[in-house]
Amino acid sequence: MAEKVDWAKYLDEQTSILSKNVSELEVNPSVELESNGETNGENEDDSCNPAEISILQKIIRKGLVENPNDVEIQRQDPNSPLYSVKTFEALHLKPNLLKGIYNMGFNAPSKIQETALPTLLADPPQNLIAQSQSGTGKTAAFVLAMLSRLDTTVSYPQVLCLSPTYELAVQTAEVATRMAQFCPEIEIKLAVRGEEMPRGAHISDHIIIGTPGKVLDWGLKFRSFDLSKIKVFVLDEADVMISQQGHQDQCIRIHKCLSTKCQMMFFSATYGQEVMEFAEVIVPRPIIIRLKREEESLDNIEQYYVKCKDQQSKYDALTNIYGSISVGQAIIFCHTRRTANWLAERMTKHGHSVAVLTGDLTVEQRIAVLDRFREGQEKVLITTNVLSRGIDVEQVTIVVNFDLPIDMQGKADCETYLHRIGRTGRFGKNGIAINLIDSTETMSICKAIEKHFNRRIKFLNAEDSDEIEKIGA
Ligand SMILES: Nc1ncnc2c1ncn2[C@@H]1O[C@H](COP(=O)(O)OP(=O)(O)OP(=O)(O)O)[C@@H](O)[C@H]1O
Numbered sequence: 001m002a003e004k005v006d007w008a009k010y011l012d013e014q015t016s017i018l019s020k021n022v023s024e025l026e027v028n029p030s031v032e033l034e035s036n037g038e039t040n041g042e043n044e045d046d047s048c049n050p051a052e053i054s055i056l057q058k059i060i061r062k063g064l065v066e067n068p069n070d071v072e073i074q075r076q077d078p079n080s081p082l083y084s085v086k087t088f089e090a091l092h093l094k095p096n097l098l099k100g101i102y103n104m105g106f107n108a109p110s111k112i113q114e115t116a117l118p119t120l121l122a123d124p125p126q127n128l129i130a131q132s133q134s135g136t137g138k139t140a141a142f143v144l145a146m147l148s149r150l151d152t153t154v155s156y157p158q159v160l161c162l163s164p165t166y167e168l169a170v171q172t173a174e175v176a177t178r179m180a181q182f183c184p185e186i187e188i189k190l191a192v193r194g195e196e197m198p199r200g201a202h203i204s205d206h207i208i209i210g211t212p213g214k215v216l217d218w219g220l221k222f223r224s225f226d227l228s229k230i231k232v233f234v235l236d237e238a239d240v241m242i243s244q245q246g247h248q249d250q251c252i253r254i255h256k257c258l259s260t261k262c263q264m265m266f267f268s269a270t271y272g273q274e275v276m277e278f279a280e281v282i283v284p285r286p287i288i289i290r291l292k293r294e295e296e297s298l299d300n301i302e303q304y305y306v307k308c309k310d311q312q313s314k315y316d317a318l319t320n321i322y323g324s325i326s327v328g329q330a331i332i333f334c335h336t337r338r339t340a341n342w343l344a345e346r347m348t349k350h351g352h353s354v355a356v357l358t359g360d361l362t363v364e365q366r367i368a369v370l371d372r373f374r375e376g377q378e379k380v381l382i383t384t385n386v387l388s389r390g391i392d393v394e395q396v397t398i399v400v401n402f403d404l405p406i407d408m409q410g411k412a413d414c415e416t417y418l419h420r421i422g423r424t425g426r427f428g429k430n431g432i433a434i435n436l437i438d439s440t441e442t443m444s445i446c447k448a449i450e451k452h453f454n455r456r457i458k459f460l461n462a463e464d465s466d467e468i469e470k471i472g473a
Contacts, residue, residue, distance in 0.1 A: 081136040096182040110137040120145035125263035130289040134422020152185040155204040161234040168390040212250035227257035238266035270415040301425040304460040328397025335403035412448035
């Protein structure tokens with residue numbers, strides 16, 4: 001199929017179609033909107049209703065601590081994304097890689113690992129476009145393939161993995177380093193903002209993991225490595241990488257320099273129809289692993305909405321939730337940096353210990369905030385869509401959408417919603433997603449999301465104890 005396409009023309013057409021249709025807000029901090037009409041904390045009355053606090057505490061404890069969803073039980077359920085019949089040994093991984101994954105505490109592959117790895121490791125190499133729910137182990141699937149495909153007798157980059165954000169690239173490089181801990185011959189280079197290469201220097205590492213801008217600089221501008229020698233090209237969060245303005249142009253430029261023999265691996269939890277069609281043009285003769293719409297959202301994440309009168313009552317609801325999260329950690333998503341900073345300032349002023357991560361910060365600050373959160377030094381992280389994808393913090397038990405995700409047209413951004421709530425419920429754990437609704441518009445966005453995934457987002461009525469009994473049942 002790909003051979004028949006007039007590349008330049010097709011890509012130009014697709015670029016303009018997708019640029020019109022796909023939200024710019026998903027992950028790119030440089031295009032976060034400034035919100036209108038925010039009150040900057042004029043109303044200082046944020047007293048909490050003790051009954052609500054206690055109800056939320058009950059819900060959260062019930063849903064999260066009394067977790068019947070043991071990973072081993074889920075592994076035996078063919079409908080679970082953790083289901084697998086094979087062992088890691090049966091996937092013919094190199095002994096030192098097996099040692100690495102067992103050392104990381106992985107006992108058996110998940111469904112996506114079991115399904116994707118035979119394709120990714122096949123000879124001759126097969127291209128793959130894969131979809132699997134958030135937190136089901138896509139990273140290990142492609143990292144194991146990346147590490148397996150290397151020739152360590154030569155010293156130049158052979159594997160390139162692109163991520164949409166600085167944090168995600170760093171995280172993936174950390175996973176790869178841990179998996180390769182018993183393969184000291186494998187060298188991995190991180191290509192993100194802040195990492196520098198002297199002009200004229202050549203990269204001798206086998207793997208480059210980074211963001212598209214830095215990879216373009218090193219690959220095309222400085223010629224620090226030869227893109228045409230890349231044997232394996234991985235696009236994590238592939239849908240956003242080929243559809244979002246900024247990422248798309250850069251990824252296509254990189255893609256054009258790759259050899260026709262290069263194996264391509266595209267991974268994401270979501271692919272809109274148009275994006276999937278585009279992916280099928282970019283990736284020659286791909287094997288496709290795709291979820292049905294009703295399989296996209298996870299059963300282990302309970303979704304709720306809380307009705308609030310206005311921004312102030314959203315803040316009150318949030319402080320109630322905050323009081324109840326001693327069993328884990330929470331991520332709160334806001335639509336704009338401005339709201340995130342406002343909220344963080346406000347909560348801090350009222351004695352809550354929260355962290356905030358937005359595109360306003362330097363990359364050093366961003367990674368420091370995330371590290372502190374991972375270590376549990378802060379229980380609550382307030383952020384924007386910059387952290388909506390890929391970030392894996394096991395202890396996150398609650399995701400709060402302070403603002404529901406919307407696209408440039410103000411419509412429900414269902415893909416971003418799924419990625420955001422997928423920051424909890426990692427690898428079979430239970431999680432809770434709470435959406436704060438403060439207008440008829442946000443209510444209709446919530447309904448649109450519910451309809452899209454055909455999954456109920458339950459009304460959380462802080463005064464109805466019967467409702468509470470049903471939650472977590
Ligand atoms: N086979 C396994 N056994 C046990 N834990 C695993 C296994 N595979 C992955 N994990 C763990 O599951 C968690 C989620 O994995 P990962 O981050 O790869 O998910 P993902 O599918 O890439 O999610 P997202 O769509 O959010 O990017 C990680 O903490 C990872 O260490």
